[in-house]
Amino acid sequence: xxxxxxxxxxxxxxxxxxxxxxxxxxxxxxxxxxxxxxxxxxxxxxxxxxxxxxxxxxxxxxxxxxxxxxxxxxxxxxxxxxxxxxxxxxxxxxxxxxxxxxxxxxxxxxxxxxxxxxxxxxxxxxxxxxxxxxxxxxxxxxxxxxxxxxxxxxxxxxxxxxxxxxxxxxxxxxxxxxxxxxxxxxxxxxxxxxxxxxxxxxxxxxxxxxxxxxxxxxxxxxxxxxxxxxxxxxxxxxxxxxxxxxxxxxxxxxxxxxxxxxxxxxxxxxxxxxxxxxxx
Numbered sequence: 245x246x247x248x249x250x251x252x253x254x255x256x257x258x259x260x261x262x263x264x265x266x267x268x269x270x271x272x273x274x275x276x277x278x279x280x281x282x283x284x285x286x287x288x289x290x291x292x293x294x295x296x297x298x299x300x301x302x303x304x305x306x307x308x309x310x311x312x313x314x315x316x317x318x319x320x321x322x323x324x325x326x327x328x329x330x331x332x333x334x335x336x337x338x339x340x341x342x343x344x345x346x347x348x349x350x351x352x353x354x355x356x357x358x359x360x361x362x363x364x365x366x367x368x369x370x371x372x373x374x375x376x377x378x379x380x381x382x383x384x385x386x387x388x389x390x391x392x393x394x395x396x397x398x399x400x401x402x403x404x405x406x407x408x409x410x411x412x413x414x415x416x417x418x419x420x421x422x423x424x425x426x427x428x429x430x431x432x433x434x435x436x437x438x439x440x441x442x443x444x445x446x447x448x449x450x451x452x453x454x455x456x457x458x459x460x461x462x463x464x465x466x467x468x469x470x471x472x473x474x475x476x477x478x479x480x481x482x483x484x485x486x487x488x489x490x491x492x493x494x495x496x497x498x499x500x501x502x503x504x505x506x507x508x509x510x511x512x513x514x515x516x517x518x519x520x521x522x523x524x
Contacts, residue, residue, distance in 0.1 A: 252427045254281040254398070258368035260361045260387075261289050261337070263329035266374025268336065269402045273519065274372050275340045276408055277400075280435055284347040287337040288364050289330040291354040296322055358390040365391070370398040375513065384514040392513050392522065393506060398428065399522045401513055408519055410438020413487065414496040415504075417445040418455040425498040425523040426459060430466055432494050432521070440470040441490055445478045452476060480508055487516050494519040 259274040261267045274285045296319060334350045341348035353360050365371045373391070375384050384392070388401060414429035416422045426442070433440045442459055446452035452474040463470055475482065487495055495518045497504050504512070513520050 252424065252431065254283050254369040256368045257281075257283050257285045257370045257372060258361075258364055259285060259287050259337070260364075260371065260373040261287050261333040262357075262374065262387075263289075263333060264374055266403060267333060269407065270372045270374050270400075271337050271340050273400060273402055273408050275344045275346050276435055277370065277372075277431075278341070278346040278348075279344050280431055283369070284349070285337065285341055286364070286368070287333060287348065287350040288361065289333050289350070289352045290357045290360045291323075291326045291330070291352065292357050293355050296326075296354075357387045361387065361391060362395065365395060365397070365399075368397075370400065371395065372400045372402065375401050375403045384510065389510050389514075393510050395522070396524050398524070401520045401522070403517050403519070408432060408435060409493050410436045411441055411490060411493045412438065412496065413441045413443065413490045413493060415443045415445055415483070415498065416455060416459055417498070418451070418458070419498065419500055421498040421500045421523060423462070425496045425521075426462060428521055428523055429494075429496040430463070430468065432496065433468055434466075438469070438493075440468050442470060442472045443483075443486060444472060444474050446474070447477055449474065449476055480512060484512065484515060487518060492518055494521060496521045496523060499524045 254277065257274050257278055259270050261270065271287070277283065278285045298317065300319065330352045337348055337350055351364075361371070361373070371391070373388055375388050391399065392401065410433065412429050412432045414425050416426055429440055444452045444456050444459070446455060456472050456474065459472070473486070475486065495516065497520060499505055499509060499522050
């Protein structure tokens, strides 16, 4: 994904849509951010090839929720359902984008959901997707988990019922990527004109204070309501606790430390309901 040398540049926003309730939150966030950055939104709906192939097995059945009976899954039926879902997603994106005066486009592709989203993400500055997908359980979907662990650049993960509201929280450990995360958090705060909380992560108090001084200088020109909290020798448990104390606002995470990579990062995203912006 791309970034200009000066400041944070977002011109192309990809929003992955799957007909779940979380897609509505993703569209709302995409349009809000596109308005802020004067960006174009691309809606992507993937016809899951694995779901289509499943209909070819003679034992494939689905449960009818009205009759509580098992019925055979037919390929043409699945394809009709996918087309209908794509049409609804297109209408939802069109309505939100046109109301806000945002440029948009919509694409339908067929293939593995994770790989198709990853391919499209390589041409975007920001990827937005729902966390839970269409399954009934309340843990992060397999597609979101794959992209969270292997994606690059900016990625916003959303859960139904949580919006890009305030306050905004950002974790800062003094690295260049943390500076990029701070810049992104400034934009999120300005969408709602709210408060920014900066969590300074450091192994000792002295280095934390140095990072805080530099961040305070960086925020001066923006005239934001902000506060700082020093987190000495941070752990994943401590980080999750701090996020919960801040409420349901967005959390911006620079993914270059041990706590914000791989399995640890997936656990954090899975267990925190807040919108999470991953910066890589």
